[in-house]
Amino acid sequence: MKHAIKAAEAAELIPDGSTLLIGGFMGVGSPHRLIDAIVDKGAKDLTVVANDTAMPGRGIGKLVTAGCLSKVVASHIGLNPETQQKMISGEIEVDLVPQGTLVERIRAAGVGLGGILTPTGIGTLVADGKQTVSVNGEDFLLEEPIPGDFALIAAHQADYVGNLEYSLTAHNFNPIMALAGATVIAEPHTIVPIGVISPDSVKTPGILVDYLLERQPDGS
Amino acid sequence: MKHAIKAAEAAELIPDGSTLLIGGFMGVGSPHRLIDAIVDKGAKDLTVVANDTAMPGRGIGKLVTAGCLSKVVASHIGLNPETQQKMISGEIEVDLVPQGTLVERIRAAGVGLGGILTPTGIGTLVADGKQTVSVNGEDFLLEEPIPGDFALIAAHQADYVGNLEYSLTAHNFNPIMALAGATVIAEPHTIVPIGVISPDSVKTPGILVDYLLERQPDGS
């Protein structure tokens, strides 16, 4: 059984300088209340690993605007001009990773693999400085695991032991990141009693979840 | 929309000498009607990749007894003395692979990775003759992908486009093998109209499934 905590309490758990894996794709399936609480707290020097930085005023974009980040590892920042400006000014270091490589590197960290061997990026800038491994005459890039100090997960529904379900395109990076955070904080839209979620519907087993955010106080 | 075929028709699709990925764990979650049809057809010289060979008279054990197999790639054959006898007599070549390595090697084939880097097996017989790759000073075994000519999948429920759901411990290798067969044949317990399975409940998207076995003719 988990204790439900408030967003502000969750934000307090996260020291400045931490590496955060944050779910979401252009803000869809991002843990919005957690992000707001981190902005409110005035966090500094965070590294965020996420598919993208959304756009100004939305999701991870709020962390960019508030100056909480010193580094971003993402596949795409094109729809957030602020991230691009801060990259050019040197305020934020940006590491661009192909989307499929990014999710597998996070998965590798979560499932205890030493890295991944991918054809993606061979012969491109992405290969610079990386080990190439030959398997049966074909070359693959060795891409290293990306673990997080925290994984901030948005879910559709949780039960009291922290089992999680996701909805439609709000899955995206969430189920994978839940494997790879040393501490996993889940923000569900609703919380239901044990047994409401069938074992076959669980996408993230509760044993992976360390903290569960209370449901939206106004019930929305 | 898939056409439902009979088990005997499915068995005819499989040439002697093929490599089959077969779902199941001690017969639980194995495609039993497909296996029976392959035995009835008198298939020869098959390579079976599976967690285990169940026991005589059950699941993959029937293929062992019927002399259909020339090679087995599995994590465990301990509960099938016939497999052990045929291994010792040289009738069946047996390649033993740690269970977690086996499932990830199959996944690697299915998701286009060049292999996996795992700590499992380092310093044991499993490492013999294999490449070791060092990542940040830690050694990992490079284990190569295992694709199949066919994946034979048991599912709880399918819809008309081949989306699959699995039940409890009958998931096991099935959802992963469905990614890694050049041709995928699924044997569902029931078949339901499109829309009965919610998008969020689909574990194997129908686009991975090439053939769907008709439901058990007697409805059991």
Added chain:
Amino acid sequence: MEAKEIIARRVAQEIEPDTLVNLGIGLPSMVANYLPKEVHVFFQAENGVIGLGARPPEGMEDPDLTDAGGGFVTAVPGAASIDSAMSFGLIRGGHLDMTVLGGLQIDERGYLANWMIPGKMVPGMGGAMDLVAGAKHVVVAMVHTAKGKPKILKECNLPLTAQRRVSLIVTEMAVIEPTEAGLVLKETGPDASVDDVISATEASLIVQGDVPKMRL
């Protein structure tokens, strides 16, 4: 007909029934509009759905159901939700029959550059590198020139998206197939002659016999 419509109509003809197809955002996403009704395909949105559908009725938008550009969409009957590992597992693993992407440049080998302009625009590659490396067929849908300058070049001077020959290039002026021997001009657009195409293209084109017009 507008250039974009020509391109989208022509690319739509490449789509085989009962396949899985990924359409990039922007111009490529227009292709879905020109698919004949009798051709059933599943569209993949790499952000997490197989069976992407049109815009939802007003007031029925679901914030948890968008395309890769963030716009509201529907899911067709028989759709499946997938996480990013499954989405890119399908792409990298060769389960995606076709991807249609935009392009900044293509070179004579058929290699594509479409993810950054150094010092100017660094949006990131998103899913493009995986799509080009992994999809069975890679179709590039783009206007033939940019501000009058050729985009099909002897050699790309922008960073490559992948070291892989794309399957087909469709512009408003031409359909071009990259092959081992070079870029083969297969069709010309409604308003372009073979000579028009050659002069709007920096790369050498292989022209074999009479080049037919696109049938749109």
Added chain:
Amino acid sequence: MEAKEIIARRVAQEIEPDTLVNLGIGLPSMVANYLPKEVHVFFQAENGVIGLGARPPEGMEDPDLTDAGGGFVTAVPGAASIDSAMSFGLIRGGHLDMTVLGGLQIDERGYLANWMIPGKMVPGMGGAMDLVAGAKHVVVAMVHTAKGKPKILKECNLPLTAQRRVSLIVTEMAVIEPTEAGLVLKETGPDASVDDVISATEASLIVQGDVPKMRL
């Protein structure tokens, strides 16, 4: 008390509340019987469930719900079905708090051999190699000797399961903790003296001060 009961009772004391625990088939599976009621843990069956429960009521067995030995089980409220990739992802990724396995031999470094006897018994490693390589705590539960011969040896002559020091060895005669310095005798069984343990063990044991008896 029978040897197996002593071992199972003692191992049960090692289990921390609110953890994820994998019990091997055979002797290790008996551990669940001796867990205090107030200690809530989730048991993982590596074939695909988190929240393994006891035998089902007669007539309610589900052929799709078994333990790793193939026996009918139940799922407790809050259980989760997992496929083999997730199951071993949890194991290899360090999410499994404890595994309890049987052993054929253990050497002075704390390395375990438990998956084959060359030329005699080659059952395969199943999940054992991943479990020993990946679980946070690896507890070996085994009888102290086989046919009167020590199983805790200077060096294993059977093939190793992993090149990793196990966390604890529990037999009916002793609790032994492998450390950097060697095998430390922590407790003795109800019917064994320190000298009994030493003479039934080939490996050197480190004995520090008074060694307490197991409290069962």
